[in-house]
Amino acid sequence: MQKVTLEIDGLKVSVEEGKSVLDAAKKAGVPIPTLCYHDELEPFGACRFCMVEIIRGNRKRLVASCVYPAEDGLVVRTNTDRVKEIRRMIIELLLPLAPAGPLRELARRYGVKRSRFESEDMQPTHCTLCGMCVRYCSEVVKYDAVSFVGRGVSKAVALTPEAQDQCVFCRKCYTICEAGRFPMLAEEYSV
Amino acid sequence: MRRLASREELEKLREELRGKMEKIERWVAVCSGPGCHVHGSGEVAQAFLKEVEAQGLGDKVKVRATGCHGFCEVGPVAVIFPERYCYTRIRVEDVPRIVSTTLKEGEVVEDLLYVDETTGKKVLRDEDIPYYKFQHRLLLGQHLEIDPEDIGDYIAAGGYSALAKALFDMKPEEIIEEVKAARLRGRGGGGFPAGIKWETTRNAPGDPKYVIVNADEGDPGAYMDRGILEGNPHSVLEGLIIGAIAIGSPQGFVYVRQEYPIAVKNMQRAIDQAREIGLLGENILGSDFSFDVKIHMGAGAFVSGESSALMTAIEGKVGEPRPKYIRTAVKGVWDKPSNLNNVETWANVPLIINNGAKWYTTIGTDNSKGTKIFSLVGKVKNTGLVEVPMGVTLRKIIFDIGGGIRGNKKFKAVQTGGPSGGVIPESLLGIAVDYDELDQVGSMMGSGGMIVMDEDTCMVDVARYYVNFLSDESCGKCVPCREGLRQASRILERICAGKGKEGDIELLEELGSFMRDASLCALGRTAANPVLSTIKYFRGEYEAHILEGKCPAKVCKELISYFIDPARCKACGQCVRVCPVDAISGGKGLVHIIDQDKCVRCGSCFAVCPDKFRAVVKLSGEPVPEVAPGTKIRKKAKGEKKCRK
Ligand SMILES: Cc1cc2nc3c(=O)[nH]c(=O)nc-3n(C[C@H](O)[C@H](O)[C@H](O)COP(=O)(O)O)c2cc1C
Ligand code: SF4
Ligand code: FES
Numbered sequence: 144m145q146k147v148t149l150e151i152d153g154l155k156v157s158v159e160e161g162k163s164v165l166d167a168a169k170k171a172g173v174p175i176p177t178l179c180y181h182d183e184l185e186p187f188g189a190c191r192f193c194m195v196e197i198i199r200g201n202r203k204r205l206v207a208s209c210v211y212p213a214e215d216g217l218v219v220r221t222n223t224d225r226v227k228e229i230r231r232m233i234i235e236l237l238l239p240l241a242p243a244g245p246l247r248e249l250a251r252r253y254g255v256k257r258s259r260f261e262s263e264d265m266q267p268t269h270c271t272l273c274g275m276c277v278r279y280c281s282e283v284v285k286y287d288a289v290s291f292v293g294r295g296v297s298k299a300v301a302l303t304p305e306a307q308d309q310c311v312f313c314r315k316c317y318t319i320c321e322a323g324r325f326p327m328l329a330e331e332y333s334v
Numbered sequence: 335m336r337r338l339a340s341r342e343e344l345e346k347l348r349e350e351l352r353g354k355m356e357k358i359e360r361w362v363a364v365c366s367g368p369g370c371h372v373h374g375s376g377e378v379a380q381a382f383l384k385e386v387e388a389q390g391l392g393d394k395v396k397v398r399a400t401g402c403h404g405f406c407e408v409g410p411v412a413v414i415f416p417e418r419y420c421y422t423r424i425r426v427e428d429v430p431r432i433v434s435t436t437l438k439e440g441e442v443v444e445d446l447l448y449v450d451e452t453t454g455k456k457v458l459r460d461e462d463i464p465y466y467k468f469q470h471r472l473l474l475g476q477h478l479e480i481d482p483e484d485i486g487d488y489i490a491a492g493g494y495s496a497l498a499k500a501l502f503d504m505k506p507e508e509i510i511e512e513v514k515a516a517r518l519r520g521r522g523g524g525g526f527p528a529g530i531k532w533e534t535t536r537n538a539p540g541d542p543k544y545v546i547v548n549a550d551e552g553d554p555g556a557y558m559d560r561g562i563l564e565g566n567p568h569s570v571l572e573g574l575i576i577g578a579i580a581i582g583s584p585q586g587f588v589y590v591r592q593e594y595p596i597a598v599k600n601m602q603r604a605i606d607q608a609r610e611i612g613l614l615g616e617n618i619l620g621s622d623f624s625f626d627v628k629i630h631m632g633a634g635a636f637v638s639g640e641s642s643a644l645m646t647a648i649e650g651k652v653g654e655p656r657p658k659y660i661r662t663a664v665k666g667v668w669d670k671p672s673n674l675n676n677v678e679t680w681a682n683v684p685l686i687i688n689n690g691a692k693w694y695t696t697i698g699t700d701n702s703k704g705t706k707i708f709s710l711v712g713k714v715k716n717t718g719l720v721e722v723p724m725g726v727t728l729r730k731i732i733f734d735i736g737g738g739i740r741g742n743k744k745f746k747a748v749q750t751g752g753p754s755g756g757v758i759p760e761s762l763l764g765i766a767v768d769y770d771e772l773d774q775v776g777s778m779m780g781s782g783g784m785i786v787m788d789e790d791t792c793m794v795d796v797a798r799y800y801v802n803f804l805s806d807e808s809c810g811k812c813v814p815c816r817e818g819l820r821q822a823s824r825i826l827e828r829i830c831a832g833k834g835k836e837g838d839i840e841l842l843e844e845l846g847s848f849m850r851d852a853s854l855c856a857l858g859r860t861a862a863n864p865v866l867s868t869i870k871y872f873r874g875e876y877e878a879h880i881l882e883g884k885c886p887a888k889v890c891k892e893l894i895s896y897f898i899d900p901a902r903c904k905a906c907g908q909c910v911r912v913c914p915v916d917a918i919s920g921g922k923g924l925v926h927i928i929d930q931d932k933c934v935r936c937g938s939c940f941a942v943c944p945d946k947f948r949a950v951v952k953l954s955g956e957p958v959p960e961v962a963p964g965t966k967i968r969k970k971a972k973g974e975k976k977c978r979k
Contacts, residue, residue, distance in 0.1 A: 189813065191814055228848070236821060296823075
């Protein structure tokens with residue numbers, strides 16, 4: 144396997160071609176925070192919390208590190224002002240949906256005192272649509288007992304009634320969910 | 335028709351077809367495009383066929399139901415050749431006269447001619463109608479010569495000669511060079527150079543490679559691609575086959591929304607006919623090149639038009655954009671190199687191959703070559719499909735071709751680029767329409783939607799409309815787009831309802847730049863354009879909503895009141911009868927009064943108040959004057975002029 148060498152926050156690191164910038168950062172010991180990434184699952188690229196700035200020549204670009212391939216000579220900055228602004232905005236946007244999960248701790252860490260989007264008429268769904276449950280079921284268990292339904296702002300996670308007899312009761316979906324949605328969902332469907 | 339085993343056989347067939355045409359003295363192109371169809375062109379075309387038979391002209395006259403001519407506003411339209419006499423708003427009853435007068439005798443039916451509004455004169459030929467005169471109809475012009483259901487018409491008009499040239503006179507690399515030299519840019523949105531994309535796909539490792547037509551056309555109100563697929567499917571197919579030769583692809587797809595049944599039907603027929611005579615399938619025209627095409631029908635979601643989402647859909651999965659930073663030209667359908675181009679992009683290819691890059695680059699601006707079709711809709715007088723050389727000004731399109739604004743209203747803005755395009759104000763009407771200029775002013779070419787707005791349009795309401803459209807049409811996968819749109823929509827709804835807060839404009843701007851930087855695909859990255867461009871050019875209007883509780887265009891329901899002007903009310907009682915909540919009081923001879931607490935602002939009274947009175951007026955941001963119950967209506971004073979502004 145061919146190796147590529149890149150520079151992350153000043154540290155040089157070599158990884159196999161095909162690895163992501165996030166993989167490389169892990170190897171270099173540079174922490175990049177993530178919300179929808181999971182070791183056992185394909186990178187999903189949906190939360191955008193792992194965004195970093197990459198520099199090629201004199202061009203700067205913001206990319207999601209969990210899906211951006213590590214390239215030879217790439218210069219990566221994981222903590223620029225813009226990157227932090229983006230993370231803060233993601234926290235603010237997700238807080239009204241899942242106020243109880245790990246987001247509060249992240250908010251503290253990033254100095255988000257209050258989300259400008261929290262309001263009384265927005266009921267929390269306790270779901271950030273990170274898709275961990277859906278993806279675990281389809282990628283690891285290889286069933287589709289949990290799936291996404293709808294699109295746009297109506298997108299949600301649902302148990303697939305027709306697929307319930309496939310469910311092997313591994314219960315991973317309960318524990319993989321960090322935002323608190325899953326146990327409630329299961330209750331709604333009384334499984 | 336027989337299978338063509340060589341280029342010579344194609345040419346022989348063409349001669350035969352043309353020979354048959356020579357016996358025809360006159361022919362009529364009855365537009366059957368989407369616009370004319372709605373106006374009843376189907377019956378008109380049938381009537382022509384019947385009448386020509388009835389008057390015994392069957393072997394001298396040919397009737398063609400063709401694709402869209404462009405001038406949908408005055409449909410059904412028909413053009414009679416060789417004179418090019420153009421008749422508009424034809425009814426079935428007019429057909430016998432047209433047949434006996436024009437098709438038989440070559441005389442004009444005067445009352446069916448188009449009347450030029452500015453000169454008041456009748457115009458004989460289609461090309462002299464102002465709407466067409468300023469256009470350059472390289473693609474749409476072909477529609478007039480072709481029955482889209484008949485491959486023979488396309489061949490007689492010179493069709494598939496570019497394919498033969500590409501197949502026998504050019505190497506694949508030379509085809510790519512020609513397209514590159516023509517500087518053809520993608521007509522579906524981004525304006526990416528087609529030749530460079532072809533080259534990337536050709537050079538990418540992996541087989542087979544795929545070539546794909548994007549006919550998702552998800553922009554509300556736009557129908558350029560539909561117009562071409564319905565009217566001239568072979569031009570798209572020929573372009574696609576040439577692309578396949580250049581790229582080295584054995585398999586193509588046409589991704590078309592299922593809401594376009596006629597486009598699907600005509601394209602399928604075109605594919606079948608081409609296959610039958612050996613222009614598709616094994617050993618095309620006797621060469622060693624083989625290629626075939628399948629139609630893939632999509633559910634017509636806006637996001638499915640995005641390239642990676644479209645490819646995922648072709649694989650049979652839910653059409654969601656992929657997060658990978660690898661171009662579909664390198665890894666597309668089933669991870670194979672896949673070249674996607676828009677309908678109109680493909681339709682330009684045969685022209686370039688036949689006439690050469692040198693000719694093609696004489697049309698357009700420095701960085702945008704050729705023509706572009708726009709679907710001109712909204713508050714212009716002449717709506718329809720408009721094909722102009724790149725670089726004409728917006729003013730020319732809207733005023734010279736579009737005829738200006740309907741109903742003596744004032745122009746306010748034009749929205750280009752589809753739901754994630756931007757609005758452009760009057761001060762910028764002088765810009766040349768090409769990819770770069772539109773980008774620069776905060777809008778984009780997009781696929782060619784052009785919606786004209788008049789003074790009665792509220793720009794906050796416009797932003798709200800597009801944001802709500804995109805909230806429903808985004809795939810909902812990534813946080814910036816989904817949650818950004820959700821919150822932008824809430825803020826805009828709030829502003830339109832008169833509950834905007836100081837800081838809302840800045841928050842919208844912040845959200846917009848975040849979505850642009852952080853979203854996964856181009857939908858989210860451009861979704862804030864309608865918001866950002868309306869703020870940029872009409873900030874005062876946002877401020878009026880938030881700070882003064884006023885909707886300057888008097889559109890936002892929560893911010894307007896209806897009021898009956900006592901000086902104009904003639905007590906006709908019509909408003910009293912239509913008000914759904916009985917909010918209007920007043921009897922014979924008495925000024926009618928709206929009870930503001932009861933009024934639900936449905937606007938029924940405003941609509942029904944006779945034009946000659948116009949007593950019901952809309953107010954916004956000002957108190958509603960008190961009128962004492964029992965006030966008598968004002969009698970017209972002597973010598974009072976009837977006019978009002
Ligand atoms: C949300 C979204 C919707 C799109 N819809 C269409 C469409 O309906 N038709 C189209 O040709 N391109 C559409 N595009 C652009 C395509 O992704 C792609 O760039 C284009 O088809 C490439 O062809 P071209 O280079 O010939 O324009 C869309 C892009 C996005 C982001
Ligand atoms: S930007 Fe919008 S449409 Fe694109 S992936 Fe994200 S949610 Fe889906
Ligand atoms: S971890 Fe969610 S997008 Fe990368």
